[in-house]
Amino acid sequence: MHIPDGFLATPVWAAAGAVSVPGVAYCARRAHAVLEEGRIPLMGVMGAFVFAAQMINFPVGVGTSGHLVGGALLAMTLGPASACLVMTAILTVQALLFQDGGVLALGANVLNMALAGVFAGYLPFQLWGGGSRRKLAIWLGGFFSVFVSASLAMTELLLSGIPIPTGVALLSLVLFAISGAMEGAITVAALDALGRLNPSWVRTSQTAGKGGYGALWVGAVLLACVGILIASPLPDGLEKLAESLGIAGRASNLFKSPLSDYEASFVSAAWLRKALAGLAGLLATYLVCLAAGRMIAKRGSKA
Amino acid sequence: MSLKYAVIDRWSQGQSVFHRLDARMKMTALLVYLLSIATLKPVRAPEMIAFGVLILIGMTLSALPIGGFLLRGAVVLPFTGTFAAISAFGGQTDFAVGLVAKSYLSALGVLLLAATTPMPALLHAAQWLKVPRVLLLVIQFLYRYLFILVEQAGRMRQAALCRGSALSKRSRGERMSSAAGMLSVLFARSYERAEGIQRAMLSRGFHGQIPLLTNPAARLKDWAFALCAVAATLAIRLGGRL
Amino acid sequence: MNILPVIDAQQVRYSYSDGTSALNGIDFHLYPGETVALLGRNGSGKTTFVLHLNGLLQGEGTIQVCGMAVCRQNLAAIRAKVGMVFQDSDEQLFMPTVLEDVAFGPRNLGLGVDHAVQRAREALSQTGVADLAGRAPYHLSAGEKRRVALAGVLAMSPEVLVLDEPTTFLDPPAERELIRLLKSLPQAKIVVTHDMPFARALATRAVFFEKGRVVANGPIEEIASRFHWEI
Ligand SMILES: Nc1ncnc2c1ncn2[C@@H]1O[C@H](COP(=O)(O)OP(=O)(O)OP(=O)(O)O)[C@@H](O)[C@H]1O
Numbered sequence: 001m002h003i004p005d006g007f008l009a010t011p012v013w014a015a016a017g018a019v020s021v022p023g024v025a026y027c028a029r030r031a032h033a034v035l036e037e038g039r040i041p042l043m044g045v046m047g048a049f050v051f052a053a054q055m056i057n058f059p060v061g062v063g064t065s066g067h068l069v070g071g072a073l074l075a076m077t078l079g080p081a082s083a084c085l086v087m088t089a090i091l092t093v094q095a096l097l098f099q100d101g102g103v104l105a106l107g108a109n110v111l112n113m114a115l116a117g118v119f120a121g122y123l124p125f126q127l128w129g130g131g132s133r134r135k136l137a138i139w140l141g142g143f144f145s146v147f148v149s150a151s152l153a154m155t156e157l158l159l160s161g162i163p164i165p166t167g168v169a170l171l172s173l174v175l176f177a178i179s180g181a182m183e184g185a186i187t188v189a190a191l192d193a194l195g196r197l198n199p200s201w202v203r204t205s206q207t208a209g210k211g212g213y214g215a216l217w218v219g220a221v222l223l224a225c226v227g228i229l230i231a232s233p234l235p236d237g238l239e240k241l242a243e244s245l246g247i248a249g250r251a252s253n254l255f256k257s258p259l260s261d262y263e264a265s266f267v268s269a270a271w272l273r274k275a276l277a278g279l280a281g282l283l284a285t286y287l288v289c290l291a292a293g294r295m296i297a298k299r300g301s302k303a
Numbered sequence: 304m305s306l307k308y309a310v311i312d313r314w315s316q317g318q319s320v321f322h323r324l325d326a327r328m329k330m331t332a333l334l335v336y337l338l339s340i341a342t343l344k345p346v347r348a349p350e351m352i353a354f355g356v357l358i359l360i361g362m363t364l365s366a367l368p369i370g371g372f373l374l375r376g377a378v379v380l381p382f383t384g385t386f387a388a389i390s391a392f393g394g395q396t397d398f399a400v401g402l403v404a405k406s407y408l409s410a411l412g413v414l415l416l417a418a419t420t421p422m423p424a425l426l427h428a429a430q431w432l433k434v435p436r437v438l439l440l441v442i443q444f445l446y447r448y449l450f451i452l453v454e455q456a457g458r459m460r461q462a463a464l465c466r467g468s469a470l471s472k473r474s475r476g477e478r479m480s481s482a483a484g485m486l487s488v489l490f491a492r493s494y495e496r497a498e499g500i501q502r503a504m505l506s507r508g509f510h511g512q513i514p515l516l517t518n519p520a521a522r523l524k525d526w527a528f529a530l531c532a533v534a535a536t537l538a539i540r541l542g543g544r545l
Numbered sequence: 546m547n548i549l550p551v552i553d554a555q556q557v558r559y560s561y562s563d564g565t566s567a568l569n570g571i572d573f574h575l576y577p578g579e580t581v582a583l584l585g586r587n588g589s590g591k592t593t594f595v596l597h598l599n600g601l602l603q604g605e606g607t608i609q610v611c612g613m614a615v616c617r618q619n620l621a622a623i624r625a626k627v628g629m630v631f632q633d634s635d636e637q638l639f640m641p642t643v644l645e646d647v648a649f650g651p652r653n654l655g656l657g658v659d660h661a662v663q664r665a666r667e668a669l670s671q672t673g674v675a676d677l678a679g680r681a682p683y684h685l686s687a688g689e690k691r692r693v694a695l696a697g698v699l700a701m702s703p704e705v706l707v708l709d710e711p712t713t714f715l716d717p718p719a720e721r722e723l724i725r726l727l728k729s730l731p732q733a734k735i736v737v738t739h740d741m742p743f744a745r746a747l748a749t750r751a752v753f754f755e756k757g758r759v760v761a762n763g764p765i766e767e768i769a770s771r772f773h774w775e776i
């Protein structure tokens with residue numbers, strides 16, 4: 001689910017950007033791409049491969065066909081860090097050239113699909129990919145990669161005040177689960193065929209360090225839970241949650257329904273505050289980018 | 304199918320006044336434009352119309368086919384329409400209309416940049432905006448091989464169709480595994496291609512860093528454009544709201 | 546002979562990781578200014594052999610390029626001396642614009658941007674495609690791509706040119722143009738090809754590969770008739 005521009009509230013896309021920029025920067029370092037650019041052609045070509053792979057139809061359901069989304073497959077072949085970079089590149093090209101997802105919303109889409117989606121997709125493979133439950137692990141990876149990113153996208157839309165009735169939200173969760181199951185099936189079939197062609201293309205699942213995998217575990221499960229938790233009792237739940245946490249007063253224009261905003265917006269001071277908040281968010285994102293870039297460059301030159 | 308990818312690339316090769324403007328200026332103007340729309344809440348008709356007029360001016364300057372352009376931007380509408388319908392159902396018609404207007408106008412703005420700026424220029428401009436180099440390089444290679452691989456996949460699909468891959472007689476499992484086979488062959492070809500590229504890079508003295516050239520200097524007319532575009536956008540955005 | 550060969554390969558052997566032994570002891574020399582055609586059936590090891598000439602593959606035996614042994618510490622210098630044009634131009638032209646692609650080599654040699662661009666423009670006009678500088682490689686015809694690929698190599702001022710199947714995808718006029726262009730270049734050349742009219746037009750000497758060995762070496766006409774190397 002690629003979120004277009006015009007949907008997310010400024011604090012939401014700015015915050016998502018502030019998370020995804022350092023996240024992607026970290027992945028770039030993990031992929032050794034900052035120091036050694038010899039791997040970059042492979043990553044770029046694999047990004048193009050994902051576009052091309054979408055032309056191949058898989059008969060997944062009753063009379064319907066689907067195509068690969070790719071996050072989990074990339075993670076299981078290139079490794080999660082490189083896969084994250086490749087997905088980010090794919091999302092950027094989609095946003096710029098094909099209007100698939102917004103430009104300001106790119107931070108959110110990267111967070112959902114390139115970071116959360118890829119890492120959640122890699123986790124089951126990392127944990128059980130070597131054992132007898134390998135197929136199940138791969139399927140779960142495909143499932144998670146789609147389900148987690150779609151749930152996160154839904155959460156962000158709800159946080160932005162898009163009025164989605166609880167029933168619709170729950171129904172979408174079911175739909176997300178179905179497309180997740182399809183992605184799982186496609187990923188299993190594809191990895192199976194790949195492994196037969198050249199086993200060295202598929203990663204063995206003992207490669208990452210213990211510490212790394214603990215973090216992955218916690219991160220992915222947390223993201224999935226938060227997504228579902230926030231999504232299901234909404235939209236009324238969120239406002240109550242905000243009130244009970246005592247942030248309602250300050251963050252009210254974030255959570256308020258758009259109709260009541262309509263009146264509030266005639267008060268110029270309130271509008272000004274919002275605009276300033278937006279600008280501040282943007283500035284903060286930009287600064288975080290720069291700082292992260294510097295830090296990585298420095299660490300890179302030391303190593 | 305591959306036409307879907309090629310059309311914007313073809314548009315971006317044009318030679319209009321708008322095409323020849325400095326990509327950095329266009330990108331900056333686009334960011335201001337997108338921010339102005341994104342922070343607009345609630346949405347009011349005059350502002351949306353004024354933003355639409357800005358886009359129309361850009362479109363006229365760029366000599367793009369108007370119908371095709373508006374249609375291309377409409378790819379956001381299925382997504383937006385769904386949510387708009389939900390909120391309209393819930394009685395929030397104004398909100399629904401605002402959602403459609405905001406996302407469509409944003410998409411048209413991005414499209415105007417993409418359809419008038421070739422990818423290399425976009426990448427150079429993004430580098431100037433301090434987008435991380437590694438990401439830009441991955442995008443650069445992705446875009447370089449995008450059309451080639453999509454065409455390759457198209458040919459494979461055609462060949463499979465010629466040999467009756469879509470016949471309903473075959474079981475689902477069979478069709479699933481033949482699709483997976485096709486995917487794995489495409490993966491293999493991509494992998495080999497990447498190896499070929501690496502060989503070509505090494506042969507030409509590559510030793511760890513991919514050297515890039517720099518942006519040409521912006522001319523007076525580029526600055527003038529940036530100034531006008533940003534001023535117009537901000538005037539629309541701020542007019543009547545302060 | 547008292548002229549030193551630009552390339553001197555002795556007893557080169559190589560096996561791929563899957564166990565295919567592609568080269569079984571190749572001896573090969575190339576002298577300044579000459580053009581040698583490498584002929585042989587599909588899979589006889591021609592491509593594998595030329596990949597050794599700039600150290601992309603390293604097997605057993607010794608190879609000297611301009612008096613330098615092909616080994617890790619000489620690789621940078623050797624890659625500047627041996628210009629390799631591959632069969633697939635799309636793999637060779639990987640940068641977003643023609644000018645950037647041709648400047649890639651000179652930039653790697655440590656030249657500054659301006660100097661590298663100047664070299665690139667010179668190489669582009671040498672191959673007759675100066676007007677393509679701003680274009681994206683994707684939009685070029687096969688013949689134009691080949692010329693740009695050649696320019697990318699010439700911009701590094703190599704002493705040897707190695708061309709692996711340079712005529713694939715070229716129409717007859719483009720092939721004729723390529724022959725004329727290659728003839729005008731002073732470098733010693735190795736052309737791997739199945740295209741006999743092309744080989745005849747360029748090469749004086751031919752070397753015949755069979756199952757990873759050089760089984761004949763001599764004037765091209767003699768080799769062509771000895772191996773019935775004609776359609
Ligand atoms: N990457 C590889 N891995 C394993 N074996 C390979 C690889 N590349 C080539 N071979 C094998 O090595 C042998 C020599 O191949 P090579 O490509 O050098 O032949 P060639 O003379 O260039 O053939 P052609 O005229 O078809 O280009 C062949 O048996 C081929 O199958």
Ligand SMILES: [Mg+2]
Nearest residue numbers: 591592593709
């Ligand atoms: Mg060959």
